[in-house]
Amino acid sequence: MPRVCALTGKKTSFGRSLKYRGKAKYLGGVGKKITGKTRRRFRPNLQDVTAVIDGKPTRVKVSAKAIRQGLVVKPLKRKYAYRPEESGE
DSSP states (O other): OOOOTTTOOOOOOOEEEEEEEEEEEGGTTTHHHEEEEEEEEEOOOOOEEEETTTTEEEEEEEEHHHHTTTTTOOSSOOOOOOOOOOOOO
């Protein structure tokens, strides 16, 4: 299953991690130098959630941001049967 949010479409993005050496100029050095660049991944904070989609509870992967925004509608925990009270009159 891909690492993608079902509601927002948020997915893994890529970037770089930089390594420096040296002393900053404001501290009296000659400046910081980049000595290495490595690839890194920024992964979305995905949660497995039971959400109501098209009227049915479904398990989906949703980002935490979508949950905080209120985009996820969760099903009722229990189904209580509704029985109208019978009148004995």
